[in-house]
Amino acid sequence: MNEFALIANYFQRPCLDAAVLLGVGDDCAVLRVPPDEVLLVSTDLLVAGRHFPESTPPFDIGYKTLAVNLSDLAAMGARPLGVTLGLALPNVDPAWLEAFAAGFYTLAAEHAVCLVGGDTVKSPQLTLAVTVMGRANPAQILRRSSAQPGDWIAVTGTVGDAGLGLCSILEPNSAPASLSPADLTFLHSRLNRPSPRLAEGHRLAEFAHAAIDISDGLLQDLQHILTASGVGAVIEQAKIPLSPAAQAWFQADPTAQVLPLSAGDDYELLFTLKPQDWPQVDFPATVIGRIEAEPGLRVLDAEGQPLSLLPHGFDHFPPNRTSQP
Amino acid sequence: MNEFALIANYFQRPCLDAAVLLGVGDDCAVLRVPPDEVLLVSTDLLVAGRHFPESTPPFDIGYKTLAVNLSDLAAMGARPLGVTLGLALPNVDPAWLEAFAAGFYTLAAEHAVCLVGGDTVKSPQLTLAVTVMGRANPAQILRRSSAQPGDWIAVTGTVGDAGLGLCSILEPNSAPASLSPADLTFLHSRLNRPSPRLAEGHRLAEFAHAAIDISDGLLQDLQHILTASGVGAVIEQAKIPLSPAAQAWFQADPTAQVLPLSAGDDYELLFTLKPQDWPQVDFPATVIGRIEAEPGLRVLDAEGQPLSLLPHGFDHFPPNRTSQP
Numbered sequence: 001m002n003e004f005a006l007i008a009n010y011f012q013r014p015c016l017d018a019a020v021l022l023g024v025g026d027d028c029a030v031l032r033v034p035p036d037e038v039l040l041v042s043t044d045l046l047v048a049g050r051h052f053p054e055s056t057p058p059f060d061i062g063y064k065t066l067a068v069n070l071s072d073l074a075a076m077g078a079r080p081l082g083v084t085l086g087l088a089l090p091n092v093d094p095a096w097l098e099a100f101a102a103g104f105y106t107l108a109a110e111h112a113v114c115l116v117g118g119d120t121v122k123s124p125q126l127t128l129a130v131t132v133m134g135r136a137n138p139a140q141i142l143r144r145s146s147a148q149p150g151d152w153i154a155v156t157g158t159v160g161d162a163g164l165g166l167c168s169i170l171e172p173n174s175a176p177a178s179l180s181p182a183d184l185t186f187l188h189s190r191l192n193r194p195s196p197r198l199a200e201g202h203r204l205a206e207f208a209h210a211a212i213d214i215s216d217g218l219l220q221d222l223q224h225i226l227t228a229s230g231v232g233a234v235i236e237q238a239k240i241p242l243s244p245a246a247q248a249w250f251q252a253d254p255t256a257q258v259l260p261l262s263a264g265d266d267y268e269l270l271f272t273l274k275p276q277d278w279p280q281v282d283f284p285a286t287v288i289g290r291i292e293a294e295p296g297l298r299v300l301d302a303e304g305q306p307l308s309l310l311p312h313g314f315d316h317f318p319p320n321r322t323s324q325p
Numbered sequence: 326m327n328e329f330a331l332i333a334n335y336f337q338r339p340c341l342d343a344a345v346l347l348g349v350g351d352d353c354a355v356l357r358v359p360p361d362e363v364l365l366v367s368t369d370l371l372v373a374g375r376h377f378p379e380s381t382p383p384f385d386i387g388y389k390t391l392a393v394n395l396s397d398l399a400a401m402g403a404r405p406l407g408v409t410l411g412l413a414l415p416n417v418d419p420a421w422l423e424a425f426a427a428g429f430y431t432l433a434a435e436h437a438v439c440l441v442g443g444d445t446v447k448s449p450q451l452t453l454a455v456t457v458m459g460r461a462n463p464a465q466i467l468r469r470s471s472a473q474p475g476d477w478i479a480v481t482g483t484v485g486d487a488g489l490g491l492c493s494i495l496e497p498n499s500a501p502a503s504l505s506p507a508d509l510t511f512l513h514s515r516l517n518r519p520s521p522r523l524a525e526g527h528r529l530a531e532f533a534h535a536a537i538d539i540s541d542g543l544l545q546d547l548q549h550i551l552t553a554s555g556v557g558a559v560i561e562q563a564k565i566p567l568s569p570a571a572q573a574w575f576q577a578d579p580t581a582q583v584l585p586l587s588a589g590d591d592y593e594l595l596f597t598l599k600p601q602d603w604p605q606v607d608f609p610a611t612v613i614g615r616i617e618a619e620p621g622l623r624v625l626d627a628e629g630q631p632l633s634l635l636p637h638g639f640d641h642f643p644p645n646r647t648s649q650p
Binding site for chain 2 (some may be wrong): 021022025026027028029030031032033035038039040041042043044045046047050051072073075076078081082084085086087088116117118119120121122123124125127129131133134136138141143144145211212213228
């Protein structure tokens with residue numbers, strides 16, 4: 001199967017979105033942005049063995065590739081307009097491609113977003129490049145730089161599930177024996193099929209101040225908001241919302257409780273808002289701290305004592321891994 | 326240097342484009358598309374050793390990465406609005422990054438296009454993912470599907486230079502000894518620093534029928550127009566415009582003369598137009614054939630005889646290279 005047949009077979013499904021004037025098949029896709037809205041763009045690169053374990057089922061790779069990218073739109077409060085996909089493949093494996101495309105299109109259909117273009121190349125390293133275009137009212141865009149002292153800090157859903165799922169895959173012995181198979185399955189699905197919080201982000205854009213999606217870790221991603229906004233924050237560790245599966249894990253292994261502070265891949269939204277706007281939050285979310293004028297990030301344990309050594313999130317080029325000075 | 330410092334150091338230059346409301350540094354970039362125009366998007370994935378020789382200087386990799394992507398906009402007659410860059414790097418080498426960024430920004434400045442977002446990840450395989458956003462009047466977009474019987478077929482610039490440049494690098498003995506160092510330098514620069522024909526494409530959008538950029542090879546890319554338009558074509562090989570360097574090469578080695586039909590990487594525009602519109606072409610371009618109603622692609626040699634065996638362009642997944650049936 002050549003490059004063009006591959007695209008036609010797996011990645012050229014009909015698009016019913018009237019905003020897509022021209023999809024896959026020419027030099028460019030052509031999209032219409034509503035005249036009173038602006039264009040938002042985000043790009044992500046996923047490498048097998050780094051962004052997901054090599055053993056990840058291709059359906060989940062397809063699903064997650066789109067999910068992490070849509071999550072960036074959610075973090076700005078935007079709605080999707082179209083997405084492009086670059087596929088660097090070691091070989092053409094029809095079964096793999098079919099499952100990958102099924103995962104990708106399953107999530108795409110859920111959010112009514114069309115694949116409008118892409119590129120396929122041969123490469124020894126499986127790599128996915130995904131770029132999403134979105135649209136938003138320019139007066140309602142959630143930026144990292146708009147957090148205000150006095151804001152509450154909140155998160156959607158639960159935090160730490162994806163990190164625990166990853167632990168249980170990379171080190172199968174790390175999962176407590178008492179954990180039920182259903183709990184393990186839940187944690188794996190949180191890792192492999194994250195839900196981009198598009199509806200929540202779009203709602204938050206009406207009243208919240210700042211937002212980011214948790215991709216690298218709660219503290220690290222919060223730090224981006226603090227730096228961009230020139231503020232500090234206090235987080236109460238005990239308030240971090242945990243799933244029943246995570247609670248079961250921590251009950252059996254309390255030493256793992258620090259993980260939700262640093263683990264990424266949850267793709268929940270971390271946002272700040274005026275306390276009086278909290279009643280407008282009409283979806284699952286939890287207040288975990290507050291923005292303060294004093295710079296720095298302070299985390300209080302269950303006794304209200306500050307944690308002295310804060311765990312760090314994921315960095316693709318940590319100092320001890322780079323081969324150059 | 327971590328991922329965030331890397332972006333800040335090399336890829337966060339000021340953007341003076343008023344259409345860019347928010348550039349690098351948040352979850353998404355925010356761009357304004359003029360209300361009477363539409364958005365065009367194209368994405369390319371470049372893998373070291375496949376899209377460019379591993380020995381390519383990093384300045385040229387940066388330049389070419391952007392050039393091939395801008396060329397897709399040129400082929401539709403659009404103008405650039407912003408570009409995102411995904412970098413998968415084996416390591417953080419400041420000298421390499423500085424040269425790569427210099428090449429990328431040199432071409433970006435030439436066409437006044439801003440880098441508005443991106444992603445950096447570690448990967449054993451150097452891979453570049455680039456997505457360009459552009460804008461155009463929706464009534465003036467050059468599509469592959471609009472060629473008409475009776476149209477002339479023309480190309481900008483000269484064809485085959487990049488292919489000869491690549492030959493001379495991959496097989497140094499292939500270049501005739503009579504070729505001057507200046508000719509060789511010219512061919513290498515055509516390979517490594519192609520010029521996206523943005524001004525030409527934008528002008529052609531006023532009157533031409535169909536267009537594509539020559540990335541995979543003249544015949545293969547022309548075939549895309551023929552297939553999309555449901556027409557056929559005749560090409561006169563002797564009319565294909567050659568640079569003085571290519572002419573010198575073919576004088577010493579006539580067997581290589583077939584190469585401009587199949588070699589890619591020139592990023593010239595191949596377009597079709599009504600013969601009476603030819604006087605409007607106010608830039609270097611050459612008529613090489615005509616569109617016919619009868620399907621099929623016929624190439625005539627210097628004596629007017631049809632070539633029986635047509636050379637093929639580049640395919641990333643040729644049948645004998647795939648590892649799966």
